Amino acid sequence: MIALAVLVVGLLEVWVPFVSREGDGNLWLSSAQVVIVAAAMVVRRTRPLIAAGVAFILFSGLHIAGVTYLLFYGQFVPMVLTTFAVARHGKGREPYLGAALIIGTMLVGDLLVPELQVPDEIVFHWSVLFGAYALGTWQRVMANQAALARQQAIDAQVQAAARTAQAILEERTRMARELHDVVAHAMSVIVVQAGAAQLVSDDEDEVRRSLETIRLTGAEALGEMRRFVTMLRDQDETALRVPQPGLAAVTQLVDDARDSGLPVTLAVHGTPRGLPAGIDLAASRLVQEALTNVRRHATGAAAVEVTVDHAEDGLHLGVRDDGISVAGTTGSDHGLIGMRERVELYGGSLRAGPADPRGFLGEAVLPVERS
Template identity: 35%
Template structure:
């Protein structure tokens, strides 16, 4: 983002016009005063006031055409000094013009503009005979370019840095939201497809020998796909922020029992145990705990082979725990499982909880999650 270009699009001339009028008044009064204090300089006449007026008036459009305004102001200021007039308020107008270029133009371009302006300003040191300081005036004369340039460039760099920070923060929040949505869709679709795949394999195996059982498997596929689609629609409605989203409750631990029943119908025996007194949890914690159970059972369907699973939910005073164990193959975790477990861990840790996973000594795999009763703020 180019700060200068944006400032031009949003340019309001009134502040610049007010500044120009103020410097015109100050220039008129101040130039008369310095003329009285420095009688050795050239007498202040109509030419001096005209140059002061040109330098100040140009500032009325300083942010619209900063380079052109600086050029006009530099010529007027240099002519004023070469003519031998006393140092005065015209230098303030020149100061503001240099600052404006450094503030509203890229630094390299501003530098290219300000170098010849500096040379033009110092011209009076060489050609003016009435300056008693002679070449020793180069250093203080240079300060009228170096100081405003440094101030304007610093402000520009700081503004651009702040803008980049805001853009990066917005991009990071958007990325986090996309990851959250992807995780939600992964949990919903992954679980449904795993159950459908298992039932489809059963149906294919039984179709020729026992078609009546194959029909039951196909019925389970139909039911599972319908439930998965309903949950996916609910998830997407939240993403779209539809009016119906508020009427669609997010899944939670209260729905774990229905989840285990569905999986039992697909051929995965699941036992559910609840310790402690059930109580309402924050929506984010309740959803995260449900997703842990869902993802863990999905992995059992996909990778454990012929197995049974046990789900334990514990309601403690300050936290809730979820444990899913199975009697399957356990051991290695392939890429698909790893991705699901990574998303599960990120979801829980974002709320201030923790997840432990690994093979069990007696065989099978264990997923244990601990979540605070209130999400981390």
């Protein structure tokens, strides 16, 4: 639309003519110049240096040769627009080459075109061209900074997503190792009970109890397998396997934390009951991770309370501290990601956030079917 406006108004300026048309020239050559310059305006964004070159070189060459009129709308307006375009859309060295082209052709015009040598005219056209170039340069700088900020934001999001994915992968790998130990223990129980059933084959009650133990243990192991079926496995089959802790290890965790200087107390509510091996292990890991987070991120904690509640709807775990999280000590949140992964695996819920009036509170609920 801008190119079309330059074409129409420029031709009207030549043929009407407007009072802005000055000097002597050929109507047809002046019209051809307007058409060529208007065509160059179409590519002023994609080829700004070419558009500026066409506008300025045709002006200086044809008008100095005395074959075209001196036009405001057909010549000067396109020169201003291409000056802005070369500063705004130029790539690499194009803005600087464009500036040299503009200055060079205008200096030649000022020296050889009498109409441009009036002081008011000199101040006018140099001020306008300089303003157009400065505005284009400012917009280019702002656009580049905005593009850089967007790219940095994208990079930060990609890195955060990568760190989160890595944390989930590491946690799932560790959980897969633990699954190996849970299922291996279950298989050992099954083998032992099957052998016992063979030895007491004459005692129907003992055989029945052994078979029931085998059934329950196998069902529990299969349940753990179903939960972990989508987990990533550690490729190192020779990794060291150690006995996995359960909820009974929470007391030892609290004692160890207290020995390290952390003011921890343990409160157990409700009547303990048998827990599936996976939930038993998950509970221990949740408390362990929560205490680790307190050590790392809670500054000035005067009291840390660990709560284990054997409620009707499941196992409730809570770790609360009254410390202050200092900037720069929040870590990568990998611990919370792993804790949430464990809780969601068993259909539970996790809430972690600032406590009132100060400190941090982590609460988890692990559903446990009543036996």
